[in-house]
Amino acid sequence: MQPTADRFHPSSKTCSGCGGLRNDLDLSTRTYSCGTCGLVLDRDLNAAINLARWQANESSTVTPLGPTRVQFRSTA
Numbered sequence: 485m486q487p488t489a490d491r492f493h494p495s496s497k498t499c500s501g502c503g504g505l506r507n508d509l510d511l512s513t514r515t516y517s518c519g520t521c522g523l524v525l526d527r528d529l530n531a532a533i534n535l536a537r538w539q540a541n542e543s544s545t546v547t548p549l550g551p552t553r554v555q556f557r558s559t560a
């Protein structure tokens with residue numbers, strides 16, 4: 485099951501260069517330009533970089549609860 489990161493992670497509004505947020509970025513804007521670090525790149529590419537980075541962070545910190553819980557219940 486894929487995590488739906490966009491629900492709680494503003495990947496398309498976050499600068500993949502400096503991590504700054506642009507809340508004024510609307511859906512019709514196809515190019516992301518950062519006012520903080522000056523980065524300009526395709527909006528989808530920027531989002532993809534953020535998402536890949538976010539997923540890498542998540543997979544290293546998230547504890548897999550499913551199998552652990554099943555194992556615990558079967559032995560209790």
Ligand SMILES: [Zn+2]
Pocket residue numbers: 499500501502503504518519520521522523
């Ligand atoms: Zn930036």
